[in-house]
Amino acid sequence: MANVSGIVKSARNIMRQDTGTGSDELRILQLGWMLFLKIFSDKDKELELMDDNYVSPIPAELHWDEWAGDDEGMTGDELLQFVDRKLFPTLSEIDLSSGNRRAVLVHEVFANNYNYMKSGIHLRQVINKLNEIDFNSSKDLHLFGQIYETFLSELQSAGTLGEFYTPRAVTQFMTEMVNPAHGETVLDPACGTGGFLTAVIEHLKASANTVAEREAIAHNVRGWEYKPLPYMLANTNLILHDIITPSIQFGDSLQRPLSEYTRKERVDVIIANPPFGGVVSNNNENNFPQTYRTKESADLFLILMIHLLKEGGRAAIVLPDGSLTGDGVKQRIRQKLLEDCNLHTIVRLPNSVFQPYASVATNLLFFTKGEPTQSIWYYEHKLPEGYKAYSKTKPIQLAEFETLKSWWTNREANEQAWQVDIDTIKANGYNLDIKNPHRAEEEKQYSSTELLDLLHQSFAKSDQLLEQLRKELV
Secondary structure, three states: OOOHHHHHHHHHHHHHOOHHHOOHHHHHHHHHHHHHHHHHHHHHHHHHHHOOOOOOOOOHHHOHHHHOOOOOOOOHHHHHHHHHHHHHHHHHOOOOOOOOHHHHHHHHHHHOOOOOOOOHHHHHHHHHHHOOOOOOOOOOOOHHHHHHHHHHHOOOOHHHHOOOOOOHHHHHHHHHHHOOOOOOOEEEOOOOOOHHHHHHHHHHHHOOOOHHHHHHHHHHEEEEEOOHHHHHHHHHHHHHOOOOOOEEEEOOOOOOOHHHOOHHHOEEEEEEOOOOOOEOOOOHHHHOOHHHOOOEHHHHHHHHHHHHEEEEEEEEEEEEHHHOOOOOHHHHHHHHHHHHEEEEEEEEOOHHHHOOOOOOOEEEEEEEEOOOOOEEEEEEOOOOOOOOOOOOOOOOOHHHHHHHHHHHOOOOOEOOEEEEEHHHHHHOOOOOOOOOOOOOHHHOOOOHHHHHHHHHHHHHHHHHHHHHHHHHHO
């Protein structure tokens, strides 16, 4: 397998020398459209060989191989002019009259992007680097995710892009537990680069027995994404996974009034890591009923996801600790979740799962719509023996979930698992941030704020005792 991180590093170093791609974000955007075109073009060539009736929406001379495939091909000003004056204008104004979904995709990618590089020589060098990766011959479909992850993990500003790459072990585990079946509609309303969608696609492909089942996957597995870059990367990712026309909608999931969704638009399964810590824009909270209006994106997504599920629909979502507690609107949203859905399991993850992008403590919530929650099982996922934290070089692995998977079907309380009934939760103001009761108090890890509180309490107590003593001595 090509040394992906080495290739990506070289490409980025070349871009650093170019005046047009002087920032991390611009380098990712530049790489985004180039990877899209290379992969899309390769797959189109494949489709034309397999199907005599298939006609690529990309004009012959604009296919990657034609202008970029030859390492000794055009370079300098000639290459720059070709990309800026021919490639981008033609592909962004591609003929959409046929209603070909692949033509629409090419249009959306090129109408929303630019060639940022200013030197045709640098551009040629980056193209040659990308030509070292042969996605078709690679057995590892996750090469694409790896390229993107390599970029993100070295991007200091990844957090500002709001792009928290969900580790593959987590997307696979959540998909296995929700177990989407053929014929069911599956949605990720905040699909990012398509990590959950590809996990679901692979899961369904593994059990597909007929051509019809394989073909239905593309229609049934759907995503929504509102940022041009992840949208482009998600489409590229799905095309790599042999989805000819990905069902990914471009647009803000929160911009439509909740009341506008019809029964027809509801889905069987939702699996997602909604954006959290973000403040919603364009007053989108006004699309939600008054009682659930908040500026916190994760909380609005939770309401949206409950609404979009069919009766009996299943969901697996990632939520930060902050969404499990809080008064007012946050409490009302949790109450709705527990009244409309059976929140049967919460898996508590260590803080470092999302390193190096975010160090917030996260949880995996599994629920079914249509019956209220009677009790919730909590399961605390521990770091592997000898680990202080996960890191870029030591990410969470799927094998770590084996104990949890065997517990899942035969639930009993143990040092990592405990059950809490709904009355206890109601009495506690619907607070879902319930710590492991099996942990000895001395093991408790205090945060700096908690330590300051404890210190403050002990000072207050000392003052009280001193005052008492003083009175007695007088």
